[in-house]
Amino acid sequence: MAGGQLREIERLGRSLRGIPIHTGARYRLSYSFDATSERGCAGGVAFPGSLDDLARLLREAGRRGIPVFMRGAGSGFSGGAIPLDGGLVVSTEKMHRVLRFDARAGEVEVESGIVNRELQDYLEREGCFYPPDPASLNFSTIGGNIAENAGGPRAFKYGVTRRYVRSLTWLTAEGEIVLGAFPEGLTAGLVGAEGTLGAVYSARLRVLPLPEDFRTSLLEVRAGEEAFSFALSLLTAGLNPSVLEYIDAKTMRCVGEYCCFGGLGRDSDFLFIEIDGSRVEAAAQEALLGQMARAFGVVLRAARSAAERELLWKLRRSVSPSLARRGLTKVNEDVSLPLGALEEASRFVHALAGELDLDCYLFAHAGDGNMHVNIMTDRRRAEEMARVETFVERLFERVIGLGGTLSGEHGIGLTKSHYLSMVFTAAELELARGIKKAMDPRLILNPGKYFMPEAAACGGSVQRCSSIG
Numbered sequence: 431m432a433g434g435q436l437r438e439i440e441r442l443g444r445s446l447r448g449i450p451i452h453t454g455a456r457y458r459l460s461y462s463f464d465a466t467s468e469r470g471c472a473g474g475v476a477f478p479g480s481l482d483d484l485a486r487l488l489r490e491a492g493r494r495g496i497p498v499f500m501r502g503a504g505s506g507f508s509g510g511a512i513p514l515d516g517g518l519v520v521s522t523e524k525m526h527r528v529l530r531f532d533a534r535a536g537e538v539e540v541e542s543g544i545v546n547r548e549l550q551d552y553l554e555r556e557g558c559f560y561p562p563d564p565a566s567l568n569f570s571t572i573g574g575n576i577a578e579n580a581g582g583p584r585a586f587k588y589g590v591t592r593r594y595v596r597s598l599t600w601l602t603a604e605g606e607i608v609l610g611a612f613p614e615g616l617t618a619g620l621v622g623a624e625g626t627l628g629a630v631y632s633a634r635l636r637v638l639p640l641p642e643d644f645r646t647s648l649l650e651v652r653a654g655e656e657a658f659s660f661a662l663s664l665l666t667a668g669l670n671p672s673v674l675e676y677i678d679a680k681t682m683r684c685v686g687e688y689c690c691f692g693g694l695g696r697d698s699d700f701l702f703i704e705i706d707g708s709r710v711e712a713a714a715q716e717a718l719l720g721q722m723a724r725a726f727g728v729v730l731r732a733a734r735s736a737a738e739r740e741l742l743w744k745l746r747r748s749v750s751p752s753l754a755r756r757g758l759t760k761v762n763e764d765v766s767l768p769l770g771a772l773e774e775a776s777r778f779v780h781a782l783a784g785e786l787d788l789d790c791y792l793f794a795h796a797g798d799g800n801m802h803v804n805i806m807t808d809r810r811r812a813e814e815m816a817r818v819e820t821f822v823e824r825l826f827e828r829v830i831g832l833g834g835t836l837s838g839e840h841g842i843g844l845t846k847s848h849y850l851s852m853v854f855t856a857a858e859l860e861l862a863r864g865i866k867k868a869m870d871p872r873l874i875l876n877p878g879k880y881f882m883p884e885a886a887a888c889g890g891s892v893q894r895c896s897s898i899g
């Protein structure tokens with residue numbers, strides 16, 4: 431890190447009264463990571479507590495040319511919040527209030543640092559819910575969810591974050607405050623911009639009434655690729671689940687060990703399905719599911735109480751943590767595919783992992799085609815990491831060939847930016863960079879990420895291999 435940058439951040443801290451800005455080694459180290467195992471280099475960490483704080487901070491940092499890296503909970507899987515080149519991390523931790531709730535309008539306004547779960551708990555007391563539910567909802571923030579356009583298990587029925595943003599209060603790179611209705615003007619570009627175009631202070635979000643009933647079940651399908659075709663048959667037959675998740679046998683064995691729940695995933699793949707709606711609708715849909723399971727010889731275990739439903743959700747939410755224990759390094763790709771291509775993609779992934787002798791685990795938000803491909807490895811083994819790189823490149827080539835994309839929900843960030851030319855033409859990339867330069871002419875907002883990897887002066891300090899997490 432340039433010593434000049436650190437001194438500039440120290441001067442910034444002295445000039446901005448009332449905004450904690452820390453430049454001690456402990457802070458700089460703790461805020462140099464996200465959920466990947468990439469490590470950046472923070473020059474300092476700031477904790478604004480209000481819109482006014484955030485505006486003053488961005489104005490002053492911009493004036494001094496200090497790069498700014500917005501950060502929610504740091505749970506991102508693509509290095510989006512990782513600071514580079516000794517820049518300033520701006521944490522939203524202290525901006526986590528519910529500003530307004532309007533039941534009649536079906537909306538809530540929150541500061542960007544509120545954790546998704548805290549918002550869900552607040553809304554539940556009001557008889558409502560906010561549909562986007564990333565599996566990280568217990569710790570990820572609404573600001574991070576907006577910046578990544580987060581999805582989650584419920585995305586099949588309810589859609590992803592973009593559908594629920596009504597307006598944003600955000601700040602330009604110069605610290606100018608914009609009150610922007612969505613989807614008009616520049617504000618529309620902020621959802622999914624990964625903190626590269628502006629800093630979100632607060633969001634007005636659409637919320638829905640809580641469904642009257644839930645029916646949750648776990649289905650065991652013969653191992654192989656039949657689970658995807660069974661899932662498609664369910665949808666074709668008229669099932670409209672809120673959640674339709676696929677977990678392969680190997681992943682489920684890890685979940686079983688992690689949750690001390692023996693016997694899971696011996697030779698079956700799993701579908702985790704939740705139906706919601708009125709009591710009548712939910713009962714009719716559950717009956718249809720039961721019929722289809724019998725017709726296809728699929729074992730169905732339905733939750734019969736709130737405690738059993740909670741247990742099934744615990745299994746689903748344990749997928750990522752249970753895998754994290756398997757290898758020193760987890761390469762986690764969240765490619766997205768047309769539903770009809772999931773089966774072929776899954777066959778390809780297993781064959782490729784076999785060919786390259788890699789330890790591979792698969793799960794998917796099967797309803798919306800978002801497949802998570804995990805390779806357990808050890809980044810210290812250079813030869814194995816070279817095979818992982820080959821795997822990732824060939825995976826992306828095949829996914830794009832099947833009509834898919836590089837990322838369904840984790841974003842491009844730092845780890846996938848050098849693959850963008852596989853999806854976009856040079857002219858499209860130039861256009862995207864033009865928008866970035868128009869909104870952030872000095873390139874101080876999250877430099878080195880997404881469409882602008884070359885903007886990082888110290889890119890060499892971060893390992894360049896897809897999402898190593």
Ligand SMILES: Cc1cc2nc3c(=O)[nH]c(=O)nc-3n(C[C@H](O)[C@H](O)[C@H](O)COP(=O)(O)OP(=O)(O)OC[C@H]3O[C@@H](n4cnc5c(N)ncnc54)[C@H](O)[C@@H]3O)c2cc1C
Pocket residue numbers: 464465499500501502503504505506507509510511522542543563564565566569570571572573574575576577578579580581582583624625626628629630631750751839840876
């Ligand atoms: C166990 C686990 C499960 C996960 N499951 C899912 C899932 O189901 N679906 C899914 O979509 N993701 C999932 N993720 C990924 C991650 O949780 C999401 O990307 C989440 O939206 C990131 O939120 P965060 O608060 O941690 O953001 P961070 O990681 O802190 O930041 C992510 C990006 O947002 C930007 N940012 C943060 N706050 C702001 C702000 N106020 N203004 C502007 N930019 C900002 C940052 O600069 C960065 O580019 C999972 C992660 C883990 C570890």
